[in-house]
Amino acid sequence: MAQETPPRARHCAELLGSGPSIGDMVRPLAKLGETLARTLPDGLARLAGGEAPLVRIGIPAESTLAAMEEANAGLTAHSLMGLGPRRLPLLATFEAAPVLRLLDRAFGGRGEVPQPLPSVFPLSAQLLLARIEDAIAAALSAGLGGDPTHRVTALRRDTSLSELAPFAPAEPLLRIVLEIEEPAAQPWSLALALPLSTLAAALVVPRRQRRLAPRARPGPDGEPFASMPIEVTAVLVDMTLPFSRLSSLRPGDVLPVTVARSVPLKIDGRTIAAGTVGEVEDRVAVQLQNAF
Template sequence: MAHEAPRNARHCAELLGAGPSIEELVRPLAKLGEKLARTLPAGLGRLTGGEEPVVRIGIPAEGTLDGIAGQERALAAHSLMGLGPKRLPLLATFEAAPVLRLLDRAFGGKGAVPEPLPSAFPLSAELLLARIEEAIATALSAGLGGDAAHMVRPLRRDTSLGQLAPFAPAEPLLQIVLEVEEPGAQPWSLALAFPLSTLAAALVVPRRQRRATRAAPRPAPDGEPFASLPLEVTAVLVDMSLPFSRISALRPGDVLPVTVARSVPIRVDGRTIAAGTVGEVEDRVAVQIQNAF
């Protein structure tokens, strides 16, 4: 008699309690991103032997594995990583062009990318990817506390999400994009995707603690006394760092090359509340909101 393959157990929310919602996980993930922006540059700087890059973190966005696969247009590497002893999954995605550009620089080049892109990564690129994965895993582990329960380790890598199968295609995810800016080099980015179950285990305090700290209902922001309160809103198109020697040598007529990030942060009182893309409305520069807390 043939035996049916075992299925994963499914427990109802009434018995276990509902897990945290996407809205509850956005802010903790954004805080983790801020930690990555501080700790990841040291690891990435060792890859090329140059100055430490500046890492900027976008606002977390909802998605699914199917959505990530649908956005692919060229060669990319997908790295499955495991969190803690249970190896809770998370996914890092690297486009081929930035990896090959870094590889060329690591061998003394200027960051050239072959045209057309190859159909697979060469062995030297695979070795570089392994070093990038280790840098990301180390930074994530430190950002999550650095203990054994929150240690992140690379597990396996593939150019096909279907072959890698890190989690269910329609499972809800939160994605965050890391923009990396290096002196004298073209900016590049990588993306991290976390299933909600992984984030809940790594970032969220127990729900009963959250309920115990809830205060009485607050006035709505679109009602008085807050509705008419003026606030200064800033859209940061360019945020760059220069060494003091370069700043002190600036003269009228000098040109500073800048790159507008894909995701423009919208800030109030120094805190990022939304992100958007630069566009134009009636001959005026405008920012279209893509994500907001």
Template sequence: MAEGPTSKARHCAELLGAGPSIGDMVRPLAKLGEKLARTLPGGLARLTGGDPPVVRTGLPVQGTLESIAVEGAGLAAHALLGLGPRHLPLLASFGAEPVFSLLDRTFGGRGAVPEPLPATFPLSAELLLARMEDAVAAALSAVLGGDETHHVRPLRRDTSLSQLAPFPAAEPLLQIALEVEEPGALPWSLALAFPLSTLAAALVVPRRQRRAARPAVPPGPQDEPFASLPLEVTAVLVDMSLPFSRLSALRPGDVLPVTVARSVPLKVDGRTIATGTVGEVEDRVAVQLQHAF
């Protein structure tokens, strides 16, 4: 008996499991933004050699490539980043004014922005943009786990979203903005846009992995967000006592004989964390640790 044409098998959505929606990814992306705000300052500080800036994250906003193009009218740098071995796309956008301000400060200026803005970025700005992309990609890789599956790398850059074409113009996206505040400079921001497929691969753990997952290990002092946390360390070279009568009689030119202790304590917030001896390294006073608590 001749068999008729076979029909394609249909599988129950409940058995296959439907993928996450845009609404499902708002909260995970908000948490990712908070982690980025703690991790990104170290990378940005290396661009200028100054102190780490303060980074704050906004709430995720739904949009499309078309809405990004409308909001970002004018000169801007759009970088396509790839997630994992398949290079799943995400977009990082930098406005022209922050780029030129940061460029001026990199060369010792106060953050001046050319007026009017040029039509294109000069080579020096392109080189700075490459470093900014590297900093963002490294921070994303770190907060996503640091493994090859979640490694983020810059792919290409363009000032035109239509030429860059990172993903279809009408594809639903979730965007998040990071506000950067640096001492002595105007605040600036960068924006990240994620298609749903990239978000799902980056932030959703498959069910089998959830069952086998072990309790998370608390981060140690070598891990973020603690690794880049600045702490003030005080070396106590002299600890002496003076009677109040002597202290009140001090005048400019008086000499107080002091003796530097052989064991110099290093303190953090008043608590001794190590002791060492005073020495010299390259014409600078240094402390060689002898004991750490």
């Protein structure tokens, strides 16, 4: 007599919970960005032999490969990188003008960009891109703990996203922009894009538990939170000066500053939003572009 196959165990979804979503990864990626702002400058300083630049991190924004390809204009380098032994994909994007400007400075120039832009990156720019990739990979590896399971390596590079094909066109991504400001040089930027599979493996996110009957909690529009005063700081200028320059400052001295395109809004030192500077009724204002 044949034995009946025992029924499979069925587990309660409320106990198992669910994995992280793209929205769950915004805050962990922003924290990784803050770490990159501290670990990346030393690596970038070695590229041009100058002082360590100031790195500003934008707010992570959701995107897809198809949207990035549609927004892509002109010559751009896309570098596919791999995380850990499984080489989980992440993408670094560099526009041509900042790379060529940095290349000119590396050869003793003033950071000029050839006009018109070339149709392809010259070999010298390819070598510089490889060095930038190594600096980013090292900073990411250090920011993720420095162990082999979170080591980031550069895999391949292309100027066409469709040829590189790092992810599926509609796969949800989180994209974060890094703005680099160097003394006596125009600021430049690069972008990192990570799919959910890479984000979940790289960043620790508390497991979400489903509740059968969640209790209503007071929101920011209700007491006791609504009347609490919160100090919000908009950082228009954040500059670095050597101590020798500070000690020689006198009334009437002029310090040239650069206002970043993305102005961070902070509460207690943490960035909660970013916007652009403008004017409303003869008063300086900040228009929010991104927020948690």
